[in-house]
Amino acid sequence: MKILIAIGGREFSKPTLDLGMKIANSFKCSTTIAYVGKKISQFSEKDVSVVHQNLDDRELYRPGIRTLEWAYDFLISKKYIEEKDSNKFDDYLLVDEENSRMKVLLKGQQSDKIDLIMRTGEIIEQLKDEVETNKHDITIIGGGGNKGIHQKLVQFIDSSVFVVKNYSVNKKYKILLPVNDSMGSDMAIETAINFAKSYKLNVEIVSVPEGKKSIEEVEKILKKTKEKFSKNRIKTTTKLIDGSAVDSIVNYAKDDSIVILGVSPKNPIMKYFFGSKPLSIAQKCNCPVLITK
């Protein structure tokens, strides 16, 4: 499994980086930490590039490097990377790769498990390209900023998207798993099983009877899902909740929930213009939300 963690400002990205690295560590997967720099107008892109080269030559940090240095120090402080004299960040080498991608290489770096990269341009385009080129399975991004970014990420990126909102290191979390009979829901169940096993988290399975579905049918789905977890020796509770799917799940989710949802099976064009239930839940919930693909 490969994980992409997108970071922005320093303190602002701490929860995203912390949760991202915990997931990466428990699944023992390779991780890319990406900083996407500001989009440069075409009028000035060559001028900016010349200035940045000049800054490198003068051993001055080019924009974005300080954020990656902060991320690197954070990984050392949390012991995700072992600190040695040979792998100090001061001795970094910036390797220009294709499509505005730059990789930070540290002289003493031996492990390929964690990559620090820098990209410049429009954030959705850059993260989409990163996921497509390096086949990441999960993209982890902070919950702040422009809400439209999360919608576009879920719509266009070929990986699961984890929106880290209001995450606290000291809180004991439980998984909130809304289910129905869609294919997306099956994928969410699989992911929730993996997460629950790795972190020993309790799971709450919920379902909302909607449309023509009878309460019996929904209870059947809940029972079937519970059995899947029981087979993996994971403790679960089930609940059938009333109301519209989005509002009732948003109201049910607490600050200590991690909501795991499947991607909507709706037509992509309808999703783009009118949104989808998973997306609305991700936008309205005040807790971390993972939309699986």
Add this chain to the structure above:
Amino acid sequence: MNESYKVISSSILFWFSQKKWFVYSVLISIFLLNLSTPVGLTVPAYHSLIILLLVFMLVTFEPIPFPAIALLTLVLQVVLGVAPPDVVASSFMNDAVLFVMGSLMFAIAIVHQGLDIRLAKLIIKIFGKSKRMFLAGLMTISAILSSFLGEHTVIAIMLPIGLSVIKNIDTQQADGKNAVLLTLFSIAYGTIIGSIGTPSGGARNVIMINYLQEFSNVSIDYWKWMKHAYPILMIQLVVAYFVLQFTFPSSLNNIKMRGFKKNVGKTDVKKNINHLFSCLIIIGIVSSWFAFNDIYGLGIIALAGALTFMIFGMISWEEINKNTNWGVILLFAATISLGFQINETGASSWLVLKFNELLATLPSNSMNVSWSIMAVLSGLTANFFTSSATVSLIGPMAIELHPTDISFALSSAIASGFSFLTVISSPTAMIIYSTGLVSTKMFFRVGTLMFSISIIILYLMSQFYWVKL
């Protein structure tokens, strides 16, 4: 749902989300093409104005690459019957385009020599007595150099100097943050203000000189431009110094000039010789702009500068080729070509007629009102559209307002250089923004005051100083 349908529709949606402004611009153009031609306009003139609107939208929102916009402009001029292919081709290349090309190459060659270290030594020697003097020196030197060599050259040389002295400042504290902003804005404002000083300060100046020559048969040489613009530059510098000191009050205790002195000591004999030759070439080119621009044109002289660096092996063609923004050159060439057609088809005269009709409805209609609207419009458009492209497209209208009075054309070009409001308006603003230390809001907040004062200075100078020249 069929998986391939999902993939295809998702790809189309992604293309649409990235290119939506291209789709909107094309739809608006098609809609306008289907309307009847306004009274007083010929069909080619109407079509040239539709292309102008299309280019404005595409350059502002950048949904497609600049070379694509340039090619589209040329293709549409011919396809929509604005001008025959030969006329479009001949208007595509002139001295202003050669100047854009030459100055970009010349800038890369100069920056490549690493003159910033030597320049930093000089600034410390002259202005190093106090930190406030040092910042004033950074601003003044940036302005003087930018007035002759252009913004992109100077910002590339000066920014490393600025970042060296602020590199260890803690920006979490207000005093430190203000020291960082004061340093960066001193360099940025110095560079922006300087670019109005001489024709070679910015491509927009050369484009306007070229238009004046072509449309009104008025010739403005290097010295004449300087006499008009340099006093404005000097007043603006003093004002900018106080505006920045007022906006970013700081003790400047955190600025480390001593640490920077250590860095600047690392020079060797080969570098010294290289720097000496570079300075000689720069002096030679600037002198030629003064002395021979009537004979050879500013563009050819700028090209000669880049050529000299290459002949002496001081920069390789690969380096120049890699760092030259060919897309911008193509775009300027195409917009200048469109500017010529807007004038030739009579579209600019029609716009000016409508503008004057609009002015007639105002209670107080005078030259001053039309000057103010034109100058503010040029300045604002340049801030949201970039300065050179603004002049290449609305320059013909500014000349048409008063073809024999150069103050309108000069004011339009100079006001277009007041890139204080947005980060997209000039390479300097974008480079400062790209450091991540200056936000767009901050740029706009300080810039609004500077822009307003600059327009007032320009107005007063055009009314009371230019008339005496």
